[in-house]
Every structure is written in structure tokens, then in C-alpha cells.
Amino acid sequence: MKPVVRVGCVESLSVDLLPKLILRLRDKTRQIVTILATSNSLHRELLEGKLDIIISSDSTAELSGLNRTLILQEGSLLVLPKSLKDSNCWKSWKGLQFCGLPFIKYHHASGGGKLNDVFMRTAGISVANQIEVDSNSTMLSLIAQGAGWTISRASTILQNKGLMNEILYLPMPEPLLVRKVYVLTRQNEPSALMQEFTQLACSILKESVAPELIKIAPWLKQDIFVLDPTSGVMVDMTGKRADER
CATH class of the missing domain: 3.40.190.10 (Periplasmic binding protein-like II)
Structure with a gap:
């Protein structure tokens, strides 16, 4: 039986990432439920079992019992x-x-x-x-x-x-502030869910979202990275790794 998947997302990716992600997951699920909230609220609902997977921008959260994958910087x-x-x-x-x-x-x-x-x-x-x-x-x-x-x-x-x-x-004055976005699930969730969700999210970010971000702020072209799920490293739109900067 196809699963019911409850997804939480931060507001900033609710228009350009989340709808495309829902459409790509539609045939793989029985039902998709989504909510938008701030990262602290999403973390709480994930830990309470009210959500299955979240897209969070809280890079300072160190919460036990969760799997976390960086997908966007x-x-x-x-x-x-x-x-x-x-x-x-x-x-x-x-x-x-x-x-x-x-x-x-x-x-x-x-x-x-x-x-x-x-x-x-x-x-x-x-x-x-x-x-x-x-x-x-x-x-x-x-x-x-x-x-x-x-x-x-x-x-x-x-x-x-x-x-x-x-x-x-x-452009902001130096030093540059970097935001990181993560996919999180509880550790007892099937790893296949997080893997497929992450792969789809990264594909959409690379194909649709990151190019639009660069159009808005071309000076940030070398400061926008998306996870390459195959290699497990963050890369910019030219394929350069974040750890090479």
C-alpha cells in the first residue's frame, strides 16, 4: 500500500520547491499532507510524530533522534x-x-x-x-x-x-552570511523515504530554483550550492564543490 506522507516546509521554499515536490511524489504516495511553519515549529511537530519529513532552515538546531541532510546553501x-x-x-x-x-x-x-x-x-x-x-x-x-x-x-x-x-x-557588506537548508526525518523512519525525498528535492533545486536565485542575485553565483545526492557533496551551478572554495 502506498504511504501517507506528512511534509513540513519553511515559507521561503513553499512556492518554488514544495509544489513541484508534491507533484513528483503524487504517484508514489496514497496521500500527501503539507504544512508551512517556522523551523522551530516544524522540528517540534516532527519530534512529536505529527510530521514525517521536514524542510528546515534552522542551521543551529542539534536535535537528537533525527536524521539530517544538508540540501541547499x-x-x-x-x-x-x-x-x-x-x-x-x-x-x-x-x-x-x-x-x-x-x-x-x-x-x-x-x-x-x-x-x-x-x-x-x-x-x-x-x-x-x-x-x-x-x-x-x-x-x-x-x-x-x-x-x-x-x-x-x-x-x-x-x-x-x-x-x-x-x-x-x-549585496551585503562582508562578512557574507550563509543560510543552510536541511531535510530532516526521525531516525526510526524508513531510510528510503528520506533518500527519495532528498533526491527529488535536490533535482528540483538544481533544475528550477538555484538558476532563479542566481538571476535575482548574480553576485551570489559562487555562493549558492545544492547537494549532489550521488556524490554526497555540495556543488554550485558550475559543478564546483563547496569544499573547494
Whole structure:
């Protein structure tokens, strides 16, 4: 009998990866159930047995009882309102601190929030903030209306194509912040499920998603890697391994 598969996914890959993945799994399953949530919520539901497999962006999570496979690595970028289009403030952290607009935070418990918080704390970057959200769409809508700026990813821009012309997305000052995306299952789940799911996800990322990310942020061409399931290594779109950088 074909299985029922319950899949959880972070919002940033819910438009460009998840639908294609569902269509490719449709003939292999009896039913597919999907939910979207922040990484911390997905981890909890996976551990509680409410989900079978998740796509998570929480690179800091070290949870026991789970199998984890890295499938995507992407450099970050700045997202700013168009009111700053003639400003050079985005070229340095000091400039951003005094750009006249606050930093908008991703919710501190989300994968993006944890990633940004750890990065800024480690790099010693301090910026004023007033607003904290856990939705990419809300984040970009606020920025489009001039409420502030943030650190995000090209996958977030891709997910919100309707806002692409209403915001600026530019290279971030050094050091570059990298986001990692994982497939996770419980250790007692059949390994074949994770293997097939991972192979399909990586195929879609390589064929459809990564090329679009590079169109959005061509300066990140050498900072976007997808897992090659055959060799088990992360490679960019030219086939260069991440460990060769």
C-alpha cells in the first residue's frame, strides 16, 4: 500500500520547491499532507510524530533522534526600501546603522531569526530595531512601504515575486552570511523515504530554483550550492564543490 506522507516546509521554499515536490511524489504516495511553519515549529511537530519529513532552515538546531541532510546553501543579501536607491549606506555596516531606517528582525525563534541574530552578535553588529515578524511576505511588504531594512535571502525574494519591483535587494557588506537548508526525518523512519525525498528535492533545486536565485542575485553565483545526492557533496551551478572554495 502506498504511504501517507506528512511534509513540513519553511515559507521561503513553499512556492518554488514544495509544489513541484508534491507533484513528483503524487504517484508514489496514497496521500500527501503539507504544512508551512517556522523551523522551530516544524522540528517540534516532527519530534512529536505529527510530521514525517521536514524542510528546515534552522542551521543551529542539534536535535537528537533525527536524521539530517544538508540540501541547499545560499548566501544572504540586503533588502531595503526604494527610498534608499540613491544612498550608499548599504555598502557598510556603519552606513546601515545610520541610514535613518530601523532593522526589521525575523522572529527570534524562527530559523531566519536565529541565523541573523547569531551572525550579528558574532560579527559585533548592533542596529536599532522595533519590528519583529515571522513571515517573509509581511517582512517584504513592510520594507516596500519604507518601514525598514533587513538581511534575507534570494529565495525569499523569489517566493514574493509580486514585490520584486517594489524593493531593493543588494549585496551585503562582508562578512557574507550563509543560510543552510536541511531535510530532516526521525531516525526510526524508513531510510528510503528520506533518500527519495532528498533526491527529488535536490533535482528540483538544481533544475528550477538555484538558476532563479542566481538571476535575482548574480553576485551570489559562487555562493549558492545544492547537494549532489550521488556524490554526497555540495556543488554550485558550475559543478564546483563547496569544499573547494
